Amino acid sequence: xxxxxxxxAEVKKPGSWMRVSCKASGGTFSNYFLNWVxxxxxxxxxxxxxxxxxxxxxxxxxxxxxxxxxxxxESTATVYMELSxxxxxxxxxxxxxxxxxxPRDYFEYWGQGTQVTVSP
Amino acid sequence: xxxxxxxxxxxxxxxxxxxxxxxxxxxxxxxxxAWYQQKPGEAPKLLIYEISTLENGVPSRFSGSGSExxxxxxxxxxxxxxxxxxxxxxxxxxxxxxxxxxKVEI
Numbered sequence: 001x002x003x004x005x006x007x008x009a010e011v012k013k014p015g016s017w018m019r020v021s022c023k024a025s026g027g028t029f030s031n032y033f034l035n036w037v038x039x040x041x042x043x044x045x046x047x048x049x050x051x052x053x054x055x056x057x058x059x060x061x062x063x064x065x066x067x068x069x070x071x072x073x074e075s076t077a078t079v080y081m082e083l084s085x086x087x088x089x090x091x092x093x094x095x096x097x098x099x100x101x102x103p104r105d106y107f108e109y110w111g112q113g114t115q116v117t118v119s120p
Numbered sequence: 121x122x123x124x125x126x127x128x129x130x131x132x133x134x135x136x137x138x139x140x141x142x143x144x145x146x147x148x149x150x151x152x153x154a155w156y157q158q159k160p161g162e163a164p165k166l167l168i169y170e171i172s173t174l175e176n177g178v179p180s181r182f183s184g185s186g187s188e189x190x191x192x193x194x195x196x197x198x199x200x201x202x203x204x205x206x207x208x209x210x211x212x213x214x215x216x217x218x219x220x221x222x223k224v225e226i
Contacts, residue, residue, distance in 0.1 A: 035216075044207065044218055044219070044221045045156075045207055045221075046218070047215055059214060061214075062215065063215075095163055095164075097164075103211070104211075105211035106154035106211055107164070108166055108175070
């Protein structure tokens with residue numbers, strides 16, 4: 001059973017950048033793909049990308065390709081998601097989610113979510 | 121990108137009802153489909169993967185069916201704890217995409 005604990009809520013200015021962390025425990029970090037999914041207020045779920053600890057590789061949704069970076073710290077089993085050039089449209093809850101890995105790319109475990117508000 | 125379309129968007133039902141939610145993919149996704157349940161203020165919870173495989177601990181009143189482009193989530197007898205929003209997700213082709221959600225309400 002993997003537990004994912006995310007960093008706390010943030011308020012950011014337009015044009016700035018954000019970083020959210022997600023610390024994994026209770027499982028073998030390298031056995032999972034770590035994904036980021038966001039949910040704008042009252043909206044559905046949107047996949048942003050994934051990082052694969054075993055290989056240190058990433059796959060990003062094209063929509064975010066130019067301004068998202070996902071990294072990991074294996075020593076602390078923590079993954080990070082940075083998003084730059086923020087606008088009000090980036091106001092959302094950001095979830096990290098672990099999947100067993102290709103082809104089983106469903107999201108088995110979820111973090112509690114991090115509220116990010118982008119406001120002048 | 122593969123578009124996932126759920127219907128209905130909202131479903132009004134009563135405890136004990138049998139309810140079904142449909143998810144259509146814009147192209148074949150084979151068996152790579154999952155369903156999630158999300159309650160207000162909570163993270164989504166995985167219910168079903170590979171069309172019909174129940175995640176551990178998910179009640180057997182939930183079932184999934186379908187193939188290729190059309191899929192169904194069925195709750196055989198709706199319980200008070202089931203009132204939530206449900207999402208389908210394809211993991212056949214990047215980027216992984218979700219349906220817009222179906223809210224099941226009283």
